[in-house]
């Protein structure tokens with residue numbers, strides 16, 4: 001009887017350990033909403049981007065991005081950072097999108113610098129008399145006319161401030177395509193395995209990519225608005241969060257929420273100095289990090305509500 005009891009206790013202990021093992025396996029750790037951020041310093045190498053009086057967009061974008069990476073390590077240590085470039089190299093945007101997709105990033109942040117064409121001016125400085133001829137042969141006449149003289153000059157555009165872009169809502173088809181092609185990259189491995197055998201036009205796959213496209217658009221828009229709000233708080237002029245159709249192909253080619261930050265105008269002498277200064281670059285990074293913290297917090301709040 002005693003032996004039977006001991007065996008029973010032993011058995012129930014095994015069952016308990018076994019069950020807790022099974023439970024451990026079946027209940028994974030709560031998902032972290034923002035595990036990996038891909039930072040893309042705009043342009044590079046032969047593609048210099050916009051040019052100011054003494055500096056190039058590609059160099060400023062890289063300097064800000066490297067600073068951002070360093071500061072993010074300290075400020076949000078549980079988030080991994082992936083860089084699309086760390087040196088002055090040129091990569092096609094398709095290569096940059098591939099880096100982001102293969103890294104399975106949760107967020108794509110492009111750092112750029114804005115540019116506006118100079119303003120053209122003119123003023124009347126005087127007049128002079130011009131001689132000209134009319135008619136042919138004997139009828140040829142010598143005539144004069146009064147001509148106004150102008151002075152032409154240009155000044156740098158007065159445009160200044162920040163803009164944050166997300167892909168245009170009209171481009172959702174392209175985003176959906178990127179999501180369908182990278183389906184196994186952003187789904188958890190179990191679902192990915194199950195969905196792998198479905199053909200890309202399968203309704204289940206299409207539904208998932210539609211839902212994800214909407215979710216990513218919403219997240220990108222929220223982050224863009226937050227970034228512009230934080231820029232305003234430190235006294236920068238915010239030219240608002242915007243949707244753009246051209247020149248931001250990479251934003252819809254990545255299977256994750258994505259924003260492109262125009263950190264200031266290189267064409268504005270005052271802002272060119274700011275963009276090149278240690279303090280200016282630091283302030284820009286601080287603004288982005290504060291925004292990312294707010295974004296991360298709101299995702300985690302959504303997730304904890306969703307789990308209940």
Ligand SMILES: [Zn+2]
Nearest residue numbers: 042049112113
């Ligand atoms: Zn650019």
